[in-house]
Amino acid sequence: MRTSVESSMFGTKNKYLQRKTVENAFQPAKEVSDPERFAGRRGVVESSYYGLIDEGSNIAIVGNRGVGKTSLARQILAISEGDNSLLNQLGLPSDEVMDFLPIYFSASRSISSFQELLHKILTAREGLWDWVYDVPKAKEVMESYTPKFSAGVASLGGEKKEVEQTASAIDDHDVETVFTNIVQEIVKERIARDGILIVIDEFDQIQNPEGFASFLKSLSTNAPKVKFVIVGVAQDIQNLIREHQSSDRLFAGSIVKVPPMEKEELRQIVRIAERHVSNKIEFDEEATEKLVSLAQGHPYMVHLIGKFALREAFMKEVDVIGEEDIQATLRRIAESEADPILEGRYKTAVASSRHRELVLKAMAEMQSEEDEVFTGTAYKLALDWGVDNASQFVGHLTSQDYGGELIKVRDRYYRFRDSLFAAYVKARPNLY
Ligand SMILES: Nc1ncnc2c1ncn2[C@@H]1O[C@H](COP(=O)(O)OP(=O)(O)OP(=O)(O)O)[C@@H](O)[C@H]1O
Numbered sequence: 001m002r003t004s005v006e007s008s009m010f011g012t013k014n015k016y017l018q019r020k021t022v023e024n025a026f027q028p029a030k031e032v033s034d035p036e037r038f039a040g041r042r043g044v045v046e047s048s049y050y051g052l053i054d055e056g057s058n059i060a061i062v063g064n065r066g067v068g069k070t071s072l073a074r075q076i077l078a079i080s081e082g083d084n085s086l087l088n089q090l091g092l093p094s095d096e097v098m099d100f101l102p103i104y105f106s107a108s109r110s111i112s113s114f115q116e117l118l119h120k121i122l123t124a125r126e127g128l129w130d131w132v133y134d135v136p137k138a139k140e141v142m143e144s145y146t147p148k149f150s151a152g153v154a155s156l157g158g159e160k161k162e163v164e165q166t167a168s169a170i171d172d173h174d175v176e177t178v179f180t181n182i183v184q185e186i187v188k189e190r191i192a193r194d195g196i197l198i199v200i201d202e203f204d205q206i207q208n209p210e211g212f213a214s215f216l217k218s219l220s221t222n223a224p225k226v227k228f229v230i231v232g233v234a235q236d237i238q239n240l241i242r243e244h245q246s247s248d249r250l251f252a253g254s255i256v257k258v259p260p261m262e263k264e265e266l267r268q269i270v271r272i273a274e275r276h277v278s279n280k281i282e283f284d285e286e287a288t289e290k291l292v293s294l295a296q297g298h299p300y301m302v303h304l305i306g307k308f309a310l311r312e313a314f315m316k317e318v319d320v321i322g323e324e325d326i327q328a329t330l331r332r333i334a335e336s337e338a339d340p341i342l343e344g345r346y347k348t349a350v351a352s353s354r355h356r357e358l359v360l361k362a363m364a365e366m367q368s369e370e371d372e373v374f375t376g377t378a379y380k381l382a383l384d385w386g387v388d389n390a391s392q393f394v395g396h397l398t399s400q401d402y403g404g405e406l407i408k409v410r411d412r413y414y415r416f417r418d419s420l421f422a423a424y425v426k427a428r429p430n431l432y
């Protein structure tokens with residue numbers, strides 16, 4: 001392993017680094033909140049900004065898994081509160097300093113309908129609960145619908161606490177009205193000049209969001225200063241809210257499709273991480289290019305691989321990470337199941353067959369620009385690797401028994417269900 005000239009002369013630079021600093025240079029498990037650590041994304045930040053200043057528009061953020069949707073949503077929240085540092089960093093206009101009351105709420109698989117979602121937003125601490133409690137008129141609205149609510153407040157002796165049980169008395173039928181009236185009251189208090197911004201992350205997890213578009217429509221008439229940002233894994237807005245009616249107008253011009261990251265943006269993530277460790281450990285050019293090409297547009301992959309490569313370098317007191325170090329890191333990531341979900345899916349797909357693994361890899365290798373795989377070229381590659389019945393294995397890979405990772409698009413064309421998994425398949429060293 002190489003060390004820099006400086007380190008060989010004077011001992012390594014990096015032993016003065018703190019382990020904690022090294023561990024946090026890349027953050028695969030966390031979205032980016034700090035604008036200084038947010039790389040690239042000028043286009044989507046700009047569209048989101050217009051969505052924010054456009055009164056009456058909501059914003060939808062859609063894209064593949066792990067592409068950076070939550071990170072973008074965090075930046076929108078910061079801008080909505082008047083923090084223009086990212087806009088300045090990207091050289092975007094920032095004459096307006098916004099003043100929204102920002103709410104971030106992440107939906108979960110257990111939420112069955114949007115009414116349940118509204119209910120949760122009203123009653124959770126990370127939702128509107130503090131405001132429901134603090135704004136007398138909002139509290140009155142709540143009490144008028146849920147007599148048990150006031151009893152709940154009294155029995156808590158005036159202490160703020162989640163009211164999940166006490167507020168559960170609101171009927172599904174009434175929750176839309178209660179929500180509308182309450183946000184109206186909160187807006188009237190002018191706690192924030194521009195109104196309320198409610199981010200709902202993981203919107204795709206809601207089992208049946210039917211009716212949400214109509215609700216948003218009536219809300220835009222009755223409470224125009226309430227803006228929603230809905231975020232989720234989807235190709236487009238219809239896909240996300242699973243409705244076809246006038247959703248386009250509700251999100252007029254503010255459907256933000258988060259594309260795979262450009263290579264230059266991915267490089268920037270590496271540079272930001274190096275700065276975090278005061279450049280005491282660096283990735284050489286080949287290692288950076290390797291990282292960037294393995295990522296296939298997914299910032300998550302850069303963070304995952306980068307984190308383990310950096311940790312390794314720190315432990316070995318190496319200052320410069322080279323391409324061969326990245327290769328070794330990939331093996332360690334697989335062996336240690338650093339991402340147990342992706343690794344688990346890989347093992348389910350491959351199971352006990354070396355040939356199925358080769359076909360899976362051939363399919364990942366032969367994706368087109370549009371993320372489609374033409375079986376003609378993929379089967380040929382598999383054949384070069386010694387598999388002569390690739391189509392049989394592709395059949396397996398589309399079935400649920402092996403995780404259903406491949407989807408047939410049309411005759412002789414397939415695609416990976418999840419582009420992040422495809423990137424993982426390409427990067428992961430062979431199991432057999
Ligand atoms: N602009 C960016 N600059 C640097 N790192 C980023 C950027 N966007 C995302 N990341 C990193 O990429 C990873 C995935 O980001 P994030 O969680 O925002 O994606 P996501 O699309 O919300 O993922 P999921 O589909 O799993 O919810 C995280 O490690 C995050 O820190």
Ligand SMILES: [Mg+2]
Nearest residue numbers: 069070071201
């Ligand atoms: Mg997310």
